[in-house]
Amino acid sequence: MDATTVSTTDDIWSPSWDDPFEPTTDRDDEFAELTDALRAVQEAVTRSRPTPDAAGRTARTLRDLAARLAAFEVGEDEQISGRRWDLAGRGQTLTPALHLDEVTDNRARGRVLVGRFHSGRYAMNGGVTPLIFDEILARLANSCGRPWARTAYLHVNYRAPAPLDVELRVEAEFAGQDGRKRFMRGAMHHGDVLVADVEGLWIELKPEQTQNVSLAVGRGAEENS
Numbered sequence: 001m002d003a004t005t006v007s008t009t010d011d012i013w014s015p016s017w018d019d020p021f022e023p024t025t026d027r028d029d030e031f032a033e034l035t036d037a038l039r040a041v042q043e044a045v046t047r048s049r050p051t052p053d054a055a056g057r058t059a060r061t062l063r064d065l066a067a068r069l070a071a072f073e074v075g076e077d078e079q080i081s082g083r084r085w086d087l088a089g090r091g092q093t094l095t096p097a098l099h100l101d102e103v104t105d106n107r108a109r110g111r112v113l114v115g116r117f118h119s120g121r122y123a124m125n126g127g128v129t130p131l132i133f134d135e136i137l138a139r140l141a142n143s144c145g146r147p148w149a150r151t152a153y154l155h156v157n158y159r160a161p162a163p164l165d166v167e168l169r170v171e172a173e174f175a176g177q178d179g180r181k182r183f184m185r186g187a188m189h190h191g192d193v194l195v196a197d198v199e200g201l202w203i204e205l206k207p208e209q210t211q212n213v214s215l216a217v218g219r220g221a222e223e224n225s
């Protein structure tokens, strides 16, 4: 078997978790499919209570897959993960896949669905909320040709437990600019219920702070295609 061929573990996995969104990826896109598959594994491992034998066999399979992918390791500027701006989730699996419906000069709107992998016990883990806010606020802060800025703070208020396996709406607003400082606001809703809101500060980087860093929101897709 060459490095691009992997075995499956159909005998062990029988995924039961369906994403009610449309498929997050173009199924002809192999890297996007790989990311989707990894999310499915994360969710399935979290939801399972395998026998020791099934756990051991699965662990060996996963280690085998990691070793096969290690043959394709590249530097951070060459990797695909996190740089596929055209995909929900940008081809990464740290943050739940955020489906962006709109990004304008001063507003962004998206949807996210969080499974048990990101659970803090029957509700979304409190550390995941800032991940989602950071994602959408950063996209807005750095959109429309604005020079790259980094998060200086995120002040999150948790207003209600965020339910799992249902669609949450996430909104971001560009609240103002003062020199290099960009003030951002955001909110997360489940239906009419405000789940969390946030205030964030992004600071535009000075030239010396961008050295050796490839920064381009929205150009990753073409770079990687």
Ligand SMILES: CCCCCCCC(=O)SCCNC(=O)CCNC(=O)[C@H](O)C(C)(C)COP(=O)(O)OP(=O)(O)OC[C@H]1O[C@@H](n2cnc3c(N)ncnc32)[C@H](O)[C@@H]1OP(=O)(O)O
Residues within 6 Å of the ligand: 134, 135, 138, 139, 142, 149, 150, 151, 152, 153, 179, 180, 181, 201, 203, 204, 205, 206, 209, 217
């Ligand atoms: C779209 C892609 C999705 C991925 C999302 C990724 C987004 C991120 O998570 S970025 C990673 C997390 N953030 C970081 O790692 C940033 C770490 N921090 C830094 O690098 C620096 O502190 C940085 C760049 C934010 C600011 O440093 P520096 O440029 O030296 O700022 P400095 O000149 O001291 O301050 C500029 C202004 O900002 C203010 N400021 C800076 N930090 C803060 C802060 N934490 N709180 C309040 N004000 C602040 C200063 O008071 C100053 O204000 P003023 O101009 O009125 O005097």
